[in-house]
Structure formats: C-alpha cells, structure tokens
Amino acid sequence: MQHHSVIIAGGGPGGLGVAATLEGWHPRFEGDYEFPSPEVQTFARTHEQNPLAFDPHELLERGHRPIDFYRMRHHPIQGALPLEEWTLKFTKNDRVDWLMFTTEGPGGLWNNTPKEQMTLGPAHWMELAHYPIGKFYEQTDRDRDINALIHRNDLVPYYQAFAEELGLNDHIRSGVKVTNVSPADENIEARFIVEAVDQTTGLDIKYSCDYVVFGVGPRSSIRKLDAHGTDQNYVSLAYTHPEDYPGERVMVVGGGRSADWAAQELHDAGKIVVYVMRQKPESHLKLINESQFLPYYQRWGEILDGEQERMGLLYESNVTVFESGGLATISTNKGRIQLQVDHAVVEIGGDPDYEILRSYSDLTFHAKRDNFRFQLNQLVVDQATFESVDIPGLYPAGYSAQGTGLSVIGFHAGCFLIAGDILRKSGAI
C-alpha cells in the first residue's frame, strides 16, 4: 500500500488552497500593513517572515480569530487591492508529501454549474491568495474588472491556472472518488487508510497517510427528491442551459438560489416555466428582496412585477410522481394537481458527503446558514488549526469546517491554519 504524508480529498477552492501551501508556497507579510489590534500587529511583525511557524492558539487565547489573521492581509479593504499594494506575499519552500484525489479537476463544483453561472460576489472574493486573480487576468489577456462578478467560464480556468502555475498538477489525481477514511491498523505505521475508486477504470485504490484534508464540498452528496419516477427520461437532476431542454414547458423543482437561477434563465429563454417550491411565498420574496444587489435577482423583481404569463409559481407544493410522457402530480396546499410538461429540472442542492467518515462515530456538527441561503452541517474544529475535534489528524477544508463563512472569501484563509498545523506537527517548519 502506498503511503503519503497528507491525502487531500477534493479539488475545489478548499482543497487547492491547502495543496498550494503544502507544496511549499508559504505566506509572509511585507511592507506597510496595520492590523486593527496592536496586539495582533505585534504578533504579525514578530512572525512576518514565516507566520505559519507560530502556534495560532496564542492568538485564540487572547480573543483573536486566527482565520482573520490571514484574511485581513488577503482582503484588508472591501474592494480588490491593486497587485502592487499587496502586503501578503509568498516564499517557495520545500514541499510536503501530499496527494490529492478529486472527482472533478481543479475548480470543484464550478466545473458543473449551469453553463452561464455567475458568482454571487466579486471575482477577487473567489481568489486563492497564492495566485491573484488579477495576475491571471493579466497573464491570459482577459480584460475584466476584478471587482465585478465572475463567469464560471473564467473561474474554472482560473483554478486550473492556479494548479498549473503553482506546480500542483503532478500530485492531483482527478477522476478519483474517495469512498472511505478509516483508522489504520496498529501494524501499519500511519494514522489513516483512505479508500477510493478510479471512476474511469472502476479500480479500487487504497493508500495510507498521516493527515487527511477533507474538502469534498457542499454538494458531494446530492439530495434526493422524495418523489416517484425521478428516473423518467424527461427529469434532469441538475440544470445546465435552456438549449439542453427541448420543448416549451419546463417544470423547475427547488426553491433556493440554484433553482431560482434555472427558473429565470428558462423563462428568459422563452420557455413556459412552472416553478414548484415547498417554501411559502413570504420566504421566497424575502430572498428576492434581500438580493437586489445581484443582477439576476433584480430581474426576478421585474418578472414578479410583470404579468408573469410564462412563470407559474407554485408555493407550498411538492411533486409526488413523475409519470411517463411528462405527466407530473403535485401536491399543493389547495389539493392535488396534474401537469403535462416537456421537461422537469430538479435543483434541490446537496450536502457534504459525511458518509465517507462513517468509521468514526458521534461526529460533532455545527448547523450553519448564511445570508446567501446556503445551509449545511459543518464539522466542529479547533479554531486555531481547523483540525477536527473528533478525528485527530483530519482537517475539514472549505465549506465543511465550522467557523468559516459559506463563501470562498469566508473559508480560504483556513488553508494557512491547516497547512501550518501539519507543517509544525510533522516538523517541517
């Protein structure tokens, strides 16, 4: 059985940030920076050449959040900082022996979003600090504003360029799904056994390692709609683009941001849309009203203010059966109805695949919701290192760690806490 010091599960923004730091790209602070707290400022100045080397519990014990220590240097102001004003820099050091298994290539779930998906926030919020997105735009002759929303057709190439630029690709095994993480037997000199399956060949893979970075993302286990007939050929379990759905009448099942996106894009492409949601109208309207800073929610406002001839909204409703030929039965608060559609798109989100950790019982979770309507259970972690409180040596990265916002800008700096802890524990710094 092959052994690696660290195995990273998941090649999204969460996993990639840790990979780059373990590859040897260590942060340092340089120039004229100022933390709001004089105590933190002194810490930073003392350790500015190698902040990963000090134990961030020292900050935590004094009431400062270690993740903010790095986030404040990466995003010191609301807007994007011009490249020449960055005080967060990187020095290349020796690499740690890490290997990544990921079902998708670099970029995580952005590889599978709708074809025209834009982010909810500006491009620089999606950035991983080791390779600024402004530099990527410059190097690839993209004439873009880093303070504007970014299209997934720019974002996925950015994450791919990140892996290329920082020399990560030789250690990334794409098309490999981690199926189980378990404690290693006493006769093996390692802490974990990681089992995986190669999705192309179907072959099982088994590695041992000392540390696991768990970055499989918020959609690694897609929710299942509780309805009969979801295997009918007119039912799609993810939305892509209006052209992928022939015919005029499309039903969208969901109610969160992804379903809103699908329903609106289908509507604006000229389809007749029936949008089936479990939630009450007040709750949907609240999301629309609170999201008016986003162009596609302004458009929702226009659709609702208009005559809505091609947008039928069914609140407090559930699809119960999809029959052959496009006949769908819906249970509404006014009784049962049947509708004939050409296509149905189910967009009900997913959860992190914690089944991978089934060998560990009684995991401690933190229920997290955010203003963007994302919700999931996060693993409770040591806030100084992001090490799981239940599984020593396992580090949830990205969304699944407690104490991060549900956005890349919210969780990215966690990669320095994770990599720093692994480097200190393995004696590499």
Ligand SMILES: Cc1cc2nc3c(=O)[nH]c(=O)nc-3n(C[C@H](O)[C@H](O)[C@H](O)COP(=O)(O)OP(=O)(O)OC[C@H]3O[C@@H](n4cnc5c(N)ncnc54)[C@H](O)[C@@H]3O)c2cc1C
């Ligand atoms: C429609 C949509 C819009 C969004 N908009 C924004 C936004 O504007 N700003 C923002 O910050 N966030 C946004 N998000 C949230 C998004 O989750 C983050 O941007 C980011 O992708 C999360 O990073 P991650 O690394 O935690 O997970 P992911 O990006 O999901 O990456 C994890 C990857 O792990 C891999 N994987 C999964 N299971 C396994 C397994 N068993 N074994 C091996 N590999 C596995 C997959 O390739 C997966 O893609 C949006 C999400 C969606 C769905």
